[in-house]
Amino acid sequence: MGKVIVITSGKGGVGKTTSTANLGTALAMIGKTVVIIDADVGLRNLDVVMGLESRVVYTSMDVIEKRCELEKALVKDRRVEDLFLLAASQRNRKDDIKPEQMLEICERLKEIYDFVLIDSPAGIEQGFHNAAAGADEAIIVTTPDVSAIRDADRIIGLLQNLDIEQITLVLNRLSPTLVKKGNMISKNDVLDILNIDLLGIVPEDPDVIASTNRGVPLVHNNGSPGAEAYMRIARRMIGQRIPIPEMRDDNFFSNILQWFSRNK
Amino acid sequence: MENSIVKLRGYKDGLHLIIKPKVALSEVETAVNELLDGMNPPLSGTSIHIDLTTSPLTSEDMKELETHLTENYNLVVSGVNLLDENEESPILAAPATHSIAPNIQADDQTEFGQAKIVRHTIRSGQTTSCLTGSIIIYGDVNPGGEVVASGDIIVLGTLRGNAHAGAHGKLSSVIIAMELVPLQLQIGTYVNRPPLGQKPRGYPEIARVGAEDVIIVEEFIKF
Numbered sequence: 001m002g003k004v005i006v007i008t009s010g011k012g013g014v015g016k017t018t019s020t021a022n023l024g025t026a027l028a029m030i031g032k033t034v035v036i037i038d039a040d041v042g043l044r045n046l047d048v049v050m051g052l053e054s055r056v057v058y059t060s061m062d063v064i065e066k067r068c069e070l071e072k073a074l075v076k077d078r079r080v081e082d083l084f085l086l087a088a089s090q091r092n093r094k095d096d097i098k099p100e101q102m103l104e105i106c107e108r109l110k111e112i113y114d115f116v117l118i119d120s121p122a123g124i125e126q127g128f129h130n131a132a133a134g135a136d137e138a139i140i141v142t143t144p145d146v147s148a149i150r151d152a153d154r155i156i157g158l159l160q161n162l163d164i165e166q167i168t169l170v171l172n173r174l175s176p177t178l179v180k181k182g183n184m185i186s187k188n189d190v191l192d193i194l195n196i197d198l199l200g201i202v203p204e205d206p207d208v209i210a211s212t213n214r215g216v217p218l219v220h221n222n223g224s225p226g227a228e229a230y231m232r233i234a235r236r237m238i239g240q241r242i243p244i245p246e247m248r249d250d251n252f253f254s255n256i257l258q259w260f261s262r263n264k
Numbered sequence: 265m266e267n268s269i270v271k272l273r274g275y276k277d278g279l280h281l282i283i284k285p286k287v288a289l290s291e292v293e294t295a296v297n298e299l300l301d302g303m304n305p306p307l308s309g310t311s312i313h314i315d316l317t318t319s320p321l322t323s324e325d326m327k328e329l330e331t332h333l334t335e336n337y338n339l340v341v342s343g344v345n346l347l348d349e350n351e352e353s354p355i356l357a358a359p360a361t362h363s364i365a366p367n368i369q370a371d372d373q374t375e376f377g378q379a380k381i382v383r384h385t386i387r388s389g390q391t392t393s394c395l396t397g398s399i400i401i402y403g404d405v406n407p408g409g410e411v412v413a414s415g416d417i418i419v420l421g422t423l424r425g426n427a428h429a430g431a432h433g434k435l436s437s438v439i440i441a442m443e444l445v446p447l448q449l450q451i452g453t454y455v456n457r458p459p460l461g462q463k464p465r466g467y468p469e470i471a472r473v474g475a476e477d478v479i480i481v482e483e484f485i486k487f
Binding site for chain 1: 384385387388389390404406407408422424
C-alpha cells in the first residue's frame with residue numbers, strides 16, 4: 001500500500017509544480033514506483049514541466065467520466081522507469097471534479113504504486129479540496145516571504161480541518177546571502193510561525209528556470225544545488241535519516257571563515 | 265434613545281446603567297426590560313454599575329432593581345454611583361475625564377462564566393471566540409488569526425494576530441501573551457497596534473486600557 005501526498009501552498013508561484021515534478025522524478029530514480037497527478041484542472045502545467053506535453057492523450061476527467069481506463073490515462077515518463085503522470089483536463093473547470101472522484105482515483109493508485117504525489121492548484125477553493133481529498137499526508141511548499149508564509153499558515157489550518165495530521169514543510173528559494181544580510185526571513189523564523197516539521201530546504205537556483213523551460217526536471221541535472229536538495233528530500237520521504245545541511249553563504253571568504261570556526 | 269429613561273454606556277471600568285432622574289421604580293424597570301431584551305447577543309454574566317442622579321428611588325428600590333437585574337438577566341451590580349444633580353452626567357462628560365483607576369477589585373468578585381481553553385495554534389483565517397468569559401490558548405495566534413472574548417485573553421505562546429478582549433465592553437479586560445507582537449489589539453471599544461517592525465521582546469507582556477484611554481503594553485510580572 002502506497003502513500004498519497006498532496007503538495008500544496010495556498011499562494012501561487014512558490015514552486016508546487018516544480019517540487020512535484022522533481023520529487024516524483026527523484027523518488028522514481030531511487031527505485032520507487034510513482035504517479036504524479038496534476039490537480040490543477042483548467043491550468044495544467046505539470047505535463048509541460050515534465051516534458052510530457054505531447055504524450056498526453058487522456059486526462060483525469062476522461063477517467064472520471066469513464067471514457068478510458070485509469071491505467072490507460074497514465075503517461076509514462078521519458079527518462080525514468082516507474083514514473084507516471086496523470087494529466088489534468090485543460091478544457092474543464094475545477095468544480096467539474098468532486099472530491100469523492102479524486103479520492104477514488106487516489107485509492108486505486110495507491111494500491112499499486114509506492115507514491116502518489118498530487119500537484120495542488122493555488123488557492124483554497126474547490127481545486128484545493130479536490131487535491132487534498134485523497135491525501136494521507138501533505139507537503140507545504142513555501143518561499144521565505146510574508147505573503148507565502150501567511151498563505152501556508154492558512155492552508156495548514158485547512159488541512160488540519162480535513163484531518164490530515166502529517167504535514168511537512170519544504171522551504172523553497174532560500175537565498176543564504178540575503179538571509180545573512182537580514183533581507184530575507186530565515187529558516188527559524190518560518191518554522192517559528194508555521195510550527196510544522198521541516199522536510200527540506202531548496203536553495204535559490206537559477207538552473208530551475210532553465211530546466212523548467214526545457215521540460216527536464218532539475219534532478220536530472222547532477223550537481224546543481226537545487227537538484228541535490230530535492231534528492232535529499234526524496235530520500236527523507238522514504239524514511240532515510242539525512243540531516244538538513246546548514247546553508248552556506250555564497251561568499252567565498254565567509255565560507256573559509258565558517259570552515260575555520262568549525263574546526264576550532 | 266437620548267431621552268430614554270435608562271441608558272447603557274461602556275466606560276473604562278465596565279458597563280454603566282445610567283438612570284434618568286425623577287422617574288419611579290416601575291418605569292425604570294420597564295425601561296430596563298425593554299433595553300436588555302432588545303440586546304443581541306444578550307448581555308449576561310457581566311457586571312454593571314448603576315449611575316443615578318437625585319431621584320425618587322429609595323435604597324429599597326435600588327435593592328429591588330439589583331435583584332431584578334441579577335435574577336432575570338444574570339447581571340452583577342458592582343457599584344452604585346450617586347451623582348450630584350448639578351454635576352455633569354457621565355454621558356456628557358468626555359470619557360477621558362471620567363477618571364477610574366484600573367479597578368481589579370470589583371472583578372475579583374465577579375464570576376465570569378467559564379473560560380474556554382483552546383489546545384492548538386490559531387492559524388491564519390481561523391477565529392475562536394468566547395462571549396461568556398475568557399479564553400486561554402495553549403499555542404500561538406498567527407497573523408490573520410483572531411481571538412475574541414468577552415473577558416480576558418491569555419495566550420501561552422506568541423500572539424501575532426488579532427485579539428479582542430472585553431468584547432461586550434468590559435474595559436478592565438486584559439490580554440496576556442508569552443510574546444506579544446500582535447497585528448492589532450482591541451479591548452472593549454479601544455483599538456491599538458504596536459509600532460511597525462516591533463520585535464518580540466522575549467518576556468511575557470500584558471495589554472490593558474491605561475489611564476489615558478489608550479491600550480498600554482507592559483511587562484507582565486504579576487497581576
